[in-house]
Amino acid sequence: MKIGIQSNPRGFAKKWIEYCEIFNIDYKLIDVYKNDVITQVKDCDAFMWHTDHLSRKDYQVAKRLLTAVEHSGKICFPSIYENWHYDDKVAQRYLLEAIDAPLIPSYVFFEEKEALDWAEETTWPKVFKLTGGAGSSNVNLIKDKSQAKKIIQKSFGKGHSIFDQRKYFLEERISKYKQDKSFVSLVKSFYHLLKPLNKEWVNHIEKDYVYFQDFMPNNSYDLRLVVVNQNRIFGLKRYNRKDDFRASGSGNMDFLNNDVDKSILQLALDTSVKLKMNSVAYDIVFDPKSNPVIIEITYAYSTSAYEKCPGYWDENLNWHKGEIGNYSGWMVEEVIKQAKNKSIQK
Numbered sequence: 001m002k003i004g005i006q007s008n009p010r011g012f013a014k015k016w017i018e019y020c021e022i023f024n025i026d027y028k029l030i031d032v033y034k035n036d037v038i039t040q041v042k043d044c045d046a047f048m049w050h051t052d053h054l055s056r057k058d059y060q061v062a063k064r065l066l067t068a069v070e071h072s073g074k075i076c077f078p079s080i081y082e083n084w085h086y087d088d089k090v091a092q093r094y095l096l097e098a099i100d101a102p103l104i105p106s107y108v109f110f111e112e113k114e115a116l117d118w119a120e121e122t123t124w125p126k127v128f129k130l131t132g133g134a135g136s137s138n139v140n141l142i143k144d145k146s147q148a149k150k151i152i153q154k155s156f157g158k159g160h161s162i163f164d165q166r167k168y169f170l171e172e173r174i175s176k177y178k179q180d181k182s183f184v185s186l187v188k189s190f191y192h193l194l195k196p197l198n199k200e201w202v203n204h205i206e207k208d209y210v211y212f213q214d215f216m217p218n219n220s221y222d223l224r225l226v227v228v229n230q231n232r233i234f235g236l237k238r239y240n241r242k243d244d245f246r247a248s249g250s251g252n253m254d255f256l257n258n259d260v261d262k263s264i265l266q267l268a269l270d271t272s273v274k275l276k277m278n279s280v281a282y283d284i285v286f287d288p289k290s291n292p293v294i295i296e297i298t299y300a301y302s303t304s305a306y307e308k309c310p311g312y313w314d315e316n317l318n319w320h321k322g323e324i325g326n327y328s329g330w331m332v333e334e335v336i337k338q339a340k341n342k343s344i345q346k
């Protein structure tokens with residue numbers, strides 16, 4: 001049994017390697033960006049890669065490579081079920097609707113005229129999103145029809161940068177300044193404007209579609225629930241940025257500590273089974289009738305934050321108290337279990 005792991009200084013990979021070292025699991029490091037990558041993984045039973053949505057290279061390689069390797073019969077993390085809709089909110093919208101999960105009413109258009117006609121008739125505000133992005137970088141409140149028309153025309157015209165680094169960091173600094181009123185934050189915002197752009201990050205243009213969601217008012221936080229191996233649930237309560245409806249990326253959060261309604265936990269668990277995902281994080285807010293609705297799903301999430309979670313719920317929703325530590329190791333366990341099952345079936 002051998003696992004191929006794409007090494008990555010950030011994210012799950014470091015923890016996977018740590019786990020393999022401690023438990024004497026045979027692994028080798030893979031370089032996914034090399035031309036011979038398929039040869040590299042040939043002698044592996046499984047292949048694990050925590051892809052980075054900001055990386056230009058991962059954007060090119062990840063879905064192509066992981067799908068090809070899984071097709072060849074190897075167990076992959078992320079699996080096709082976890083990966084095909086990664087960082088793609090439009091895909092997630094189709095998927096959540098298809099499996100009858102509670103999602104926010106969402107509207108996607110691929111014709112400018114159709115979108116403009118709809119904008120004329122519908123109610124505002126609504127939330128405009130690009131299909132990719134994290135930390136609220138591509139999520140904005142559109143207050144009225146005239147603002148909507150501008151955004152629709154831009155979406156079918158010159159388009160939107162998937163990650164406008166200068167704009168993003170400036171907005172982040174301003175948001176931090178609003179929160180802490182610190183002079184250091186202000187100075188940092190100017191510094192970010194002068195910093196050279198990171199050429200490793202995605203910067204392509206998104207266009208020829210437009211995506212909106214109904215705005216769910218009166219949510220001062222979102223719930224970030226993570227389900228690993230369809231039997232362990234943990235997470236965070238993430239508070240909105242100051243004077244803002246967006247929680248993701250605010251950096252202001254509390255750990256969940258056996259304080260979530262069981263029906264929401266059950267929803268997360270059942271949905272992860274329907275989605276066939278062994279690693280899934282949900283962003284959840286509440287609709288005007290106080291029902292939980294899923295904003296988005298992702299197989300990948302920040303590693304370090306969750307390790308300090310003070311406990312987890314199991315598949316019977318019983319709470320297990322104690323810092324959860326290296327939960328990335330649970331992913332390795334699952335991959336090994338699946339690879340063993342596969343070799344027995346052969």
Ligand SMILES: Nc1ncnc2c1ncn2[C@@H]1O[C@H](COP(=O)(O)OP(=O)(O)O)[C@@H](O)[C@H]1O
Nearest residue numbers: 127133134135136137213214215216246247248
């Ligand atoms: N339709 C919505 N109604 C109300 N709040 C929303 C809605 N969509 C997103 N949000 C808020 O904006 C944040 C970012 O949205 P999300 O779609 O998760 O984008 P990202 O991928 O950047 O995290 C969420 O954490 C939530 O607080």
Ligand SMILES: [Mg+2]
Nearest residue numbers: 135248283296
């Ligand atoms: Mg989110």
